[in-house]
Amino acid sequence: MPKILRKALVVAVVATTALAAPAPALEIEDVPDIGVDTGRFNLPINCAITLPDFGGAKVFDLATNVDVQGVVATHLGPGQEFWLTQGSGAITFPSWLTGLGGFVGINRADAVVSKLEIGADGATPPVINVTDPPQVIKDIEITPGEEVTVGLPLQGAFDVGPYTAPQSGAVTMLFKQAVAHVTLKSSWGLQIKVDAHCLPTAGNALLTVAVGGPAGQPPSKLQGQPLNFPPVAPGFVDGIINAPYRCTFGGDALDVGIAVGGTFPLSVPRTGQFSFTKASGALTIPAATVNKLLDRGFSGQFSGRVTRLDLVVEGGLPATQNVAADIAVPPTPLVRDRDIIVSLPATGTLTAGPFAPTPGATSLAIRMGAASAELTLNGSTPLPVTCGEPAVPVYLLENPIT
DSSP, X not given: OOOOOOOOOOOOOOOOOOOOOOOOSOOGGGOOOTTEEEEEEEEEEEEEEEEGGGTTEEEEEEEEEEEEEEEEESEEOTTOEEEEEEEEEEEEEOHHHHHHHHTTTEEEEXXXXXXXXXXXXXXXXXXXXXXXXXXXXXXXXXXXXXXEEEEEOSSSOEEEEEEEOOSSSEEEEEEEEEXXXXXXXXXXXXXXXXXXXXXXXXXXXXXXXXXXXXXXXXXXXXXXXXXXXXXXXXXXXXXXXXXXXXXXXXXXXXXXXEEEEEEEESSBOTTOOBOOEEEEEEEEEOHHHHHHHHHTTOOSEEEEEEEEEEEEEESEESSEEESOSXXXXXXXXXXXXXXXXXXXXXXXXXXXXXXXXXXXXXXXXXXXXEEEEEEXXXXXXOEEEEEOSOSSOOEEEEEEBO
């Protein structure tokens, strides 16, 4: 079947295990703003296929996957209102299923998606149905022996919310379920109605967002962020997160962003381990920080080396891993009123992992830790830069241990 309606539903972030060859450095145009988490997730699901005209009898279980992507903040304030934005989602049905329909001349279908639920454990409400009211898709073309992809929204993207963050702790975004009602149609008039009730079969957590900082922050509804992720294998996430850092340099406190991107699995085997794949990073120096450096008399360009970027592991080992022990910062000009983004490393990838669960742990989480570097400006002696862990924890992942 032809592949159609390629848009895929919401949410957000970041890095691991797999089978792909090393990728180039993080592309500058793909780095989101500081404080933004972007991601694409491919979740294994099982769809119970039933016949509503025959008392809802189940005819079989269909193992397939749902492709979800979107954007969310890296952290939330107490009681802050927030959305998952720029969201889309799609379910792909296998070629063998369309091949069965070909025996009776099925060549088109109408679909009504009545549920596409995104949960926010810890937030209020705990679940939002994106397809309320139900979304209707007419005349889906079916070619026997080809996959068919049914996606939403038909145009644009979903903004899922508003949710309200708790006063403390964290919020975990999850894919909950999807329900579709499909009418299969043949060219000679046959119509067969089927319902599909789809639930996740493995890890269904999309991302975890910590809550902290001052109360009374304005609503978080992010827009205009890059979502240029290629298709990802079932059971994996491809994402980029740009964490806010406060760093000390030459006696001044400077605000910067440190981004990490890559691929990771949605769950971790209890007796297994995983590593980040296609892992890379970037340093974002916002215009306000650039101007502060220029006002101090630093001009021209800067260069140096990153000496530390810790990943802190909860429920796994090693407890801390420095993934950027010696990364060159290429010569980069300072330009007033302009953000600067530098890929780190400039070419190639970072090595992160392997990570393994600790005995008794039920989940494994990895968050951004402390960072440090040595920078040279105007040909000066290298000056140390030290950055503590983000004030509110920034999680790359939190996976169940299976």
